[in-house]
Amino acid sequence: MTRADAAAIAGGIPGLTLMEAAGRAVARAVMRRFRPVRTLVLAGPGNNGGDGYVVARLLEQAGWPVVVAALAPPRPGTDAAAVAARWRGPMADFSTASVARAGLVIDAVFGAGLSKPVDGLAAEVLGAVTAPVVAVDVPSGVDGATGAVRGFAPQAALTVTFFRLKPGHLLYPGRGLCGEVVLADIGLPAGVLAAIAPRAWRNGPGLWRLPRPGADSHKYARGHVAVVAGAGMTGAARLVAGAARRAGAGLLTLLAPDAATASVLRAGDPGVMVSEAGAESLLADARIGSWVVGPGLPPDAATRALLRQAIAAGRRVVADAGALRAATGDPDALAGAAVLTPHAGEFSAVFGPPGDDRPAAARAAAARTGAVVVLKGADSIIAAPDGRIVINANAPPWLATGGTGDVLAGIAAGLLAQGMAPFEAACAACFLHGEAAHRIGPGLVAEDIADHLKHVLAARLRS
Ligand SMILES: NC(=O)C1=CN([C@@H]2O[C@H](COP(=O)(O)OP(=O)(O)OC[C@H]3O[C@@H](n4cnc5c(N)ncnc54)[C@H](O)[C@@H]3O)[C@@H](O)[C@H]2O)[C@@H](O)CC1
Ligand SMILES: Nc1ncnc2c1ncn2[C@@H]1O[C@H](COP(=O)(O)OP(=O)(O)O)[C@@H](O)[C@H]1O
Ligand SMILES: [K+]
Structure with missing residues (x-):
């Protein structure tokens, strides 16, 4: 996904546009499946967290009561920092007390950029969630390339991912933690797929052709x-x-x-x-x-x-x-x-x-x-x-x-x-x-x- 984003951005689509599209896709999926309820967005420091700030803004614009809790602020100058600056709603501590008050949790802590196992405060807070979880891209801690859990990952009711399913959505244990998976088009052009030349596919009839006997076969x-x-x-x-x-x-x-x-x-x-x-x-x-x-x-x-x-x-x-x-x-x-x-x-x-x-x-x-x-x-x-x-x-x-x-x-x-x-x-x-x-x-x-x-x-x- 990182390579897909990079290829799209290199092809002229601003990262911020993709992030807005990703956040919009998540907000839409949430509004289709849940009634307005006290919603806590758990935001990480990278682009996954960036998506989370967009979700928070769009849900709030739709009249939902939304609070954001940041594990760490985004790095200055990044797309995530830009969307975080546009969030003017309430912030809460990234704590177990905050999740205890939530009726719905948006998990935007880590996505495709998982660089080490999820532990410490992130694991403690994600582990304390009892409300339904909507995961942005993947449940934080699921390795998108393998489906393995690195450290800890929450059980999501819904996972909204972008462009293409990753192996982690199809391979256990990750697959079991995703809940319902929604694949959203965020405007990445088809050429991006050729540019990243993927080596993994989901099995389906598009990948092979079944033999059919000719009329004169024996x-x-x-x-x-x-x-x-x-x-x-x-x-x-x-x-x-x-x-x-x-x-x-x-x-x-x-x-x-x-x-x-x-x-x-x-x-x-x-x-x-x-x-x-x-x-x-x-x-x-x-x-x-x-x-x-x-x-x-x-x-x-x-x-x-x-x-x-x-x-x-x-x-x-x-x-x-x-x-x-x-x-x-x-x-x-x-x-x-x-x-x-x-x-x-x-x-x-x-x-x-x-x-x-x-x-x-x-x-x-x-x-x-x-x-x-x-x-x-x-x-x-x-x-x-x-x-x-x-x-x-x-x-x-x-x-x-x-x-x-x-x-x-x-x-x-x-x-x-x-x-x-x-x-x-x-x-x-x-x-x-x-x-x-x-x-x-x-x-x-x-x-x-x-x-x-x-x-x-x-x-x-x-x-
Ligand atoms: N580039 C873009 O504009 C787009 C990105 N997208 C989103 O971006 C995500 C990937 O973003 P990033 O590459 O920024 O990665 P993440 O947001 O997943 O995480 C990266 C940040 O978290 C830190 N981190 C990772 N694992 C950690 C751990 N276990 N403990 C503590 N810190 C940890 C990293 O050091 C880095 O600062 C995707 O999953 C998707 O949600 C989508 O919005 C599509 C568009
Ligand atoms: N929980 C499961 N869900 C889906 N398919 C399964 C599951 N468990 C096993 N299978 C499939 O069933 C088959 C079992 O093969 P195998 O373990 O070699 O059994 P046996 O030796 O008895 O024929 C494999 O094709 C495997 O993919
Ligand atoms: K996530």
Whole structure:
């Protein structure tokens, strides 16, 4: 945002104009959602505080009882100092006693310029708020780039932000602290986006194009997926298979480790082929271009060897579950895979704990392995080896149930098989997975998702 402001200002839009527009957007959102009530604006020393003084003035002009409490005065000569000078209404101490009297608090303490953890008086006063909080840009203390809380951040009922959502609005815990998020246009020209060349996006259909079979297509043209099944947990491979087929793979073969497993698998979906021929013979068939290795497999040397074999044969491999665990402490074992789909535990086992900066950790993992990394969760991060990231924010918590990760791996493989590039396939897979889950809602079990994919795809391919 700082870069966006700078680019806009360099392009001739005065900072003060942006600040007035930002403050106006917040005041408008407040007046739409709340009745006039004793309002306390907590203002910091930077531009976030500047926005706060504008909000105070506009609410007061609309007849609201408003008081401003400043953590520190703005530096002389800044835009924030200019708008603070235009505030002629009452000031209060920046104290817990002031917040105790407020019916509504505008948090304009820190925004994008957070330079260290929020502590001391700022944390004490923000922590004492019991009235509803409206956050300007982000709840103070939420790191806009990562969603992490640095020190302390209040729970907002409403967050008004400007120009573009930041990762911190989409990534937990920040996302949970924002409350309702309103994105306001403050007049930054479209060219600013090109000037700042963002490296992070929110997942959505504008970022990828789903494959659609041509009128003269055939099953081989839509791609053949192999899924390596384990002897014990055959369900995992079957979930992968169902999802890959619904995502549009033309053919699907389950690779059985032994005759007993093969007969279990053959009792499943009749459209699935089951092979006992062994990995070598399937890998000799170049038409079987996409492989899923890991779901239902033990985290052992055999799994690891099979993964390496598939990658060495030039296949596009989705590595999940057992294949990730088999690479514990050894990210190089995953090098050259197309897509890795670790949840936080698997990620930590392979790459070490992601820490507070999950986007950076996912980027580093992708750069290290050359694979697209999907760091799964309620706010999955999809990272490309070149540093781009996409945040998937459409997944409902109904997905927090066993087997849904296997389904995600299957969707990704089904899309890869049809020729989508790994980054686009991974992004689209997360999005379709989330959309299907929304349709299903409460009571979702992993088996439901593949079935609902056809409706999601129908809607997406129509639009
Ligand atoms: N440049 C502009 O004209 C615009 C700026 N905007 C606002 O400007 C904000 C960013 O402004 P700034 O870059 O001035 O940053 P902030 O206002 O977030 O904070 C910067 C100031 O706070 C201090 N600070 C940061 N973290 C601290 C901590 N934990 N403890 C104590 N002091 C701390 C810094 O040293 C600095 O003085 C955005 O979030 C947005 O609200 C918007 O109004 C859009 C237009
Ligand atoms: N609270 C949540 N909200 C939204 N999506 C979630 C949540 N918890 C898990 N998910 C999604 O569900 C899937 C779970 O995958 P995973 O943990 O690998 O489960 P499994 O190994 O049982 O298949 C991932 O796609 C993840 O993004
Ligand atoms: K704020």
